[in-house]
Amino acid sequence: MKMKIKMNDRVIVLTGKDRGKVGVVSQVFADKQRVVVDGVNRSVKHMKTNQKDQKGQRIEYFGPIHVSNVMLVDEETGKPGRVGYTTAVGKDGSKTKTRVVKTSKSRPAVKKEVAKSEEKKAVKGAEKKADTEKKTA
Numbered sequence: 001m002k003m004k005i006k007m008n009d010r011v012i013v014l015t016g017k018d019r020g021k022v023g024v025v026s027q028v029f030a031d032k033q034r035v036v037v038d039g040v041n042r043s044v045k046h047m048k049t050n051q052k053d054q055k056g057q058r059i060e061y062f063g064p065i066h067v068s069n070v071m072l073v074d075e076e077t078g079k080p081g082r083v084g085y086t087t088a089v090g091k092d093g094s095k096t097k098t099r100v101v102k103t104s105k106s107r108p109a110v111k112k113e114v115a116k117s118e119e120k121k122a123v124k125g126a127e128k129k130a131d132t133e134k135k136t137a
Contacts, residue, residue, distance in 0.1 A: 003030050003067055004083035004099070011070040012080045013040050022073060027064070034064035041065050074101040 005011060009025045018040040027036035041063040049056045071080040081103035088096050 001033070003028060003033065003035075005035055005067050005070060005072060006099075010073045010075065011035075011037060012073050013037065013065070013069060014071055015069045016041070016065065025070075026062070029064060032064070033067050035067050035070060036062050036064045037070065038062060072101050074103060077103065079103050 005025060005028065007025055007028055010022065011025055012022050013019055021037075021040050023037040023039040025035050026038050029035070039062065043061055043063045045059045045061065047057050047059060072083050073080050079101075081101040084100050084102040085097055086100055088098070090096065
């Protein structure tokens with residue numbers, strides 16, 4: 001499967017201990033579907049001394065995370081979104097394909113609808129309790 005996240009893309013982390021952090025992709029492992037984001041998934045490797053004059057040290061590095069756990073950030077608005085493609089035809093007939101960030105404008109509306117449906121369920125539940133209490137009394 002082709003990866004839509006490329007090197008030097010600005011991404012936001014969606015899940016894990018570094019959720020919400022924004023960073024730049026420094027490495028891409030397409031065969032494993034993983035990316036390395038600067039400032040995310042920091043690990044420490046302890047190195048022993050090999051020679052008499054060399055000291056032991058701690059090496060910090062950023063580990064790879066799965067590409068499904070990051071989302072591309074729009075450069076203009078700063079909001080995350082899915083990756084889409086647009087094609088443009090030049091004057092000479094050549095086609096160019098560019099990546100764009102598809103931001104969803106319907107997300108807040110969906111959350112409001114969910115909240116309304118939950119309210120309806122709560123009201124219906126309260127009505128059912130009142131009906132059963134009237135029947136038993």
